Structures are given as structure tokens and as C-alpha cells.
Amino acid sequence: MSSEPRLSLQDLEVTYTTKHDEVTAVDGVSVDIQSDEIFGVVGESGCGKSTLANTILRLLDDNGEITGGEIRYNGRDLAEMSEKGLSRTVRGREISMVFQDPNTSLDPVYTIGQQLTETIRQHLDVSKQEARERAVQSLDDVGIPSPADRLDDYPHQFSGGMRQRVVIAIALSCNPSLLIADEPTTGLDVSIQAQILDLLKDINENRDTSVVLITHDLGVVAEICDRVGVMYAGNLVEVSPVGVIYNDPKHPYTQDLLKSIPETHDIKEELTVIKGSPPDLRSPPSGCRYHPRCSKVCSEACETGEMPRVYHEGESSVRCYIYDAAENPEYEATTNGTDEQSGEQSQQTKRGEQ
Amino acid sequence: MEWYEYLIKRVLLLVPTLFGVSIFVFFLVHLVPGSPAVAMLGVRATEERIAEIENDLGLNEPLPVQYIDWFTGVLTGDLGQSYSFNGPVSSILVDRFFVSLELVLLTLLVSLCVSIPLGIAAALYKNSPIDYFSMSVGITGVSVPTFFSGVVFIAIFAVWQGWFPVSGYVVPSEDIVANLRHMALPTLTMTLVAVAVAMRMMRSSMIETLGEEYIRFLKAKGLRRRSVLFGHALKNSFIPVITVIGLQFGYMLSGAVVVEQIFAIPGLGRTVLQAVLQRDYPLVQGAVLLLAVWFSVVNLLTDLIVSFLNPRIMEEET
Ligand SMILES: Nc1ncnc2c1ncn2[C@@H]1O[C@H](COP(=O)(O)OP(=O)(O)OP(=O)(O)O)[C@@H](O)[C@H]1O
């Protein structure tokens, strides 16, 4: 097992320019996506999850732009690659995407067979006949019954759940090594949701495909993710293994988020709603972006200092001054933290063991 | 539903529509004040002479009887005799129809060649010089009345430069080159309006399509920009444009009346205008019926093309 991450985001910053102002929707996001893992990204609406997802393949809206950082994939920086090179070698080939609403993800005027084979023939040097066979296989893989007969159907002839399967089939048709799914189950009803999640898990286990799963549903995360990144106001405030997120969340925001969600809520605590609302990204608060809502403000730096840097705590990385010995006098007492170096170390070892 | 079932259904629907139109136009025409006899004889005709003519034309019968007379004729292909032109209504209409049809087809051809590429370019390069250029063409096209632009074109291209004849019409079977030279300026005049509408529609439709999520998904699949734009976005955004073009196509046949008048082209619009002024009942009725058939056929064709391009539509109709 190589310890080389499959995808590595470094200090990524994305800015939307509108008529009146600029919105930095993703700010200072660094994270490594490992081979074969399902990495969940959670956070409230508007915190920049979709922006982050779209940035990786550079599919931002026209007014969005990467204003800093790197997207390292396979020794290349996708942020610097040419549009043409991206299309030819990365999009749909190495990295695929699935979007939230299956009803709008497919072109209504082409059959799903056409939409599958055009993808296959774009990336693989196969004949029309072979492409068609592969298309049938792809549909079969995602559990579409009698796939050969459905190839010539149009998207509107499928149900919502089946349509999302078709979308996933297209995304997987060229065996990508990374699948980014932006809330792939949000529009679907609960039983279909579970099926689609099973499908993603299955894909992750049976192929060499990492999955980045964006969701606002912590229940979904608990079910299938290996590690989780928590986003708040454009920052990735915590990255932890799923067990840590649920049992020993590091960032005060993660803690509050868990307390506000019924299905993950234990009997021991009252269900609470996080007070206040997320900040306006046009003028984010100074210091830590969560400090106006945080119940654990520990130093002046939280309110007026720089944005906290990322601290490594066990297997987690956290953007919070609580884990800074210089700012938080109680640091040693409240945590069993390690310094940055060994934090990095233990994370690496864990990956190595897997 | 297969496309031919759809076609049959639509054609059958035409029958009650046309029947309704025939009743409507018949009574409308006859209830408008003014007598064809007066129009024929002039204002100084005597009462008796007028009564005599009206009697000859069968205008003293009760309206329903007149209608049934006329309509049974229509069913056998006999639209009656024109009061103001010599000859049967049907042959007059056929001649005029083909003159107008040529003008409309030429206009459509030229305007599509200009408006579609221009609309696409304006959508792809939003807020660029080409977008502003197309916008000014559009605004000019819809806001300058044809009687003005027509006269300006005559002044520039016919009188001053002498490239084209000032007005008139030559039958294409006689001399196709002369025919096209006579058609050039009327076509240009009508094109200016037609371009504006189709181009604006193409632009907004293309912009809307490019914002669709499936376009992002197509890019995410790694499709080349060319396939995304011309394989997918164009097909999708052209569908609503077809409907608009169809409407224009249907409407222009009679809507060309001003242009036909300026350029002295013996087209359908001009004939209808004369017939109305002359209270030429059979000709007006026949012409309106012809226009209704024309409009329905164009509409049907448009819908067929649209549902052929977008299979979801035919399903919704069922
Ligand atoms: N095209 C755009 N122009 C300007 N601002 C944008 C644009 N797209 C997104 N934003 C802003 O960027 C921020 C992040 O949006 P994003 O869609 O990434 O959030 P999200 O976490 O995916 O939310 P949701 O859960 O609702 O999908 C929001 O404040 C949003 O208003």
C-alpha cells in the first residue's frame, strides 16, 4: 500500500465575483483523500461543499475562480492544467462526478445509451459495438434491470432512483479512481437513498475507487464514510475518522452539530440547536469564523486574531485555538494531544495498516 | 405513442378547427357594414341597381342559408367567384399563395442563416462586442417599421445604387434571375424583423441551456467543448426556437402585406387587403380559410419536429 494520497488539496481558495462583491466560498482547505476510502464532507447549507466539489474538476460557475492553492492528483496540479488536458485525461476518466439532482443531470433529448457510449468513446479507444457492450455492462453494474433493453430509453422514462443509478453508471463507465458525489441522495426518498448509498459502498469496496461524498446528513456519514471533513463558512474545520467524529469530536462546531441532530443524539444530552446563523461569506468574522456562535471561546485570538491554523490531534486535524498551547492555557489539561509531528505520524501509520 | 398516431390525431383535430374558422369568418365578413354592390358600382349607384346586384349575388337570403351554400361549395373544392377579380377564388388564391410563399421561404432561409449563428455567438460571448452588435441589430429590427426600412432600402439599393429593381414581380418560371432580383429587397426588409426575433430567442435559449446541470455533467464526463456546445447545448436550445420560427412562418404569409404593398408584389396579404376593401366576400372567406389551413399545417409541422427532437413532448401529449 502506498502512503501517497490519491488526491491532495493544499490551501485551496475559491472566490466568486459578483457585480457588487467577492465571496470566498472555499478558504484555506487542505486535505488528503486516500486510496480506497470514502471521505465524507459535511456542513450546513452554503458553507461551500458544492464549491469544493466543483473546484476539483474545475467545473465552477463562470464567475468562480481558484484564487489560491493546489489540487495535486497523480503528480499534477489540476488547478494549473489546461482545460483541454483536463477533459482528455482527468474528467470522466480519472475523476468523475455525480450531482445532487438526477432529474437535471442527464440531457433530456438523448437516450441514456447515447450518453453512456459518448463518454466511453471519449476516453477509451473502442468500436461502437464494444462501447455499447460496455454501456450495458455499466448499467448492469449499478443494478439496472434488463440493461440491454433500457439503452435506448430516454432519461424521462426512468424513475428518480434509477436515473441516479444511470448517472452513477456514466460516471463509473471508464473506471475512474475517484468519484465525487455531491449530495447524490438528497432528492430521493429514504429507501432509494439507502440503495444508492449501498451502491457507493459497493463500488468503493469492489473497485479501486475512492469516493468523496458530500452531504449535509450526518446519518449518511455514519453509515458509509471512513473519514469525515467538517466544513464551516468555507473552512474545513475538522478532519477525523468517522469514529472520532461521533465519539470524540474535536472542533466545537462538530460537537454542536452532533448535538443538533436527532438520529445521532445520545440520551445523555439535550437536543440543542446551534444559536445564531452562519456568517455572511462576503465579510467573514475575524479570528475563527465560528467564534460568534462558539461556546468554547478560549482566547482573544479566537475573536480578533488570525484564522486559526490546522492543528493535529491524534488522527484528527482541527482548525481551532483550543489545540494551541500558546493560546489556550488549559490545552495540556483538557486534551491528550500530541504535537503536530507525531500527529502526522500516527495518521500515516494508520493508513499504512489498512 | 408512435409519431404517425400523433400525426393522425392532430390531423383529425384540424377538422373541427377549420369548421369553426369557416363559421367565424363567414359571419364576421357578412356582419361588417358595407355592401359589395356599393363597392362594385361606386357611391353614385341607384338603390334599384344595388338591390338587383345584391339579389344576383344571393345576399338577400338568410345568412345561415348563404353559409350552407358556401360551405357545401367549399367541401367540393369550389370557393366561389370573386366579385372584384375576374375568375374563381381558388385559382386566384393559389397564384397569390405561391408568390407569398416564395417571399416567406426566402425570408426564412436568409434570416435563419443570420440569426442562428449570431444568437449562438451572442450567448457564448455574453457582454462582448458581438453580443452588443447582435442586440443592436435586434432592437433595430423590431423597432423600425417595415414601411420605413423598405423605403430606405429602395432608396439606397434600387434608386441610388441601381442593384435591384424598385418594385414589381416576375414569375420564377419565366425568368428566375429576374424573379430573385425583384425579391431581394422585399426579402431583406422582412428579414430584418425576422432576424431580430429568432436571434434573441436563440440567444436566451442557449444561455439558459448552458446553465443547466446536465451541461456541467457533460463537462464532468470529459466531453470536448465542441461536443458539449454543438452536440448537446445546441440541440436543446434550438427546440424552443423552432416553435418561434414556426409561428413567424405561419404569420408572415399574411403579415407581409405592408412589404407586398411597398414593392407591388401580388401576394396573398395584399390580395386580402384589396378584397376586404372591396367587400369581396368569397375572396376574403377563401383567403382566411387558406390562411387557417396554412397556419395549422405549419403548426403541426413545428410540433412534429419539436417532438421528434424532444421525445418527452410526445409522451406528455398522450
Ligand atoms: N455562482 C456563484 N456566485 C456567487 N456566489 C456563489 C455562487 N455559487 C455559490 N455561491 C456562494 O458560495 C457559498 C457556498 O455555496 P455552495 O453551493 O458551495 O454551498 P453548499 O455547501 O454546497 O450549500 P448547499 O448545502 O445548499 O448545497 C454560498 O454562500 C453561496 O451563496
Ligand SMILES: [Mg+2]
Ligand atoms: Mg451544494
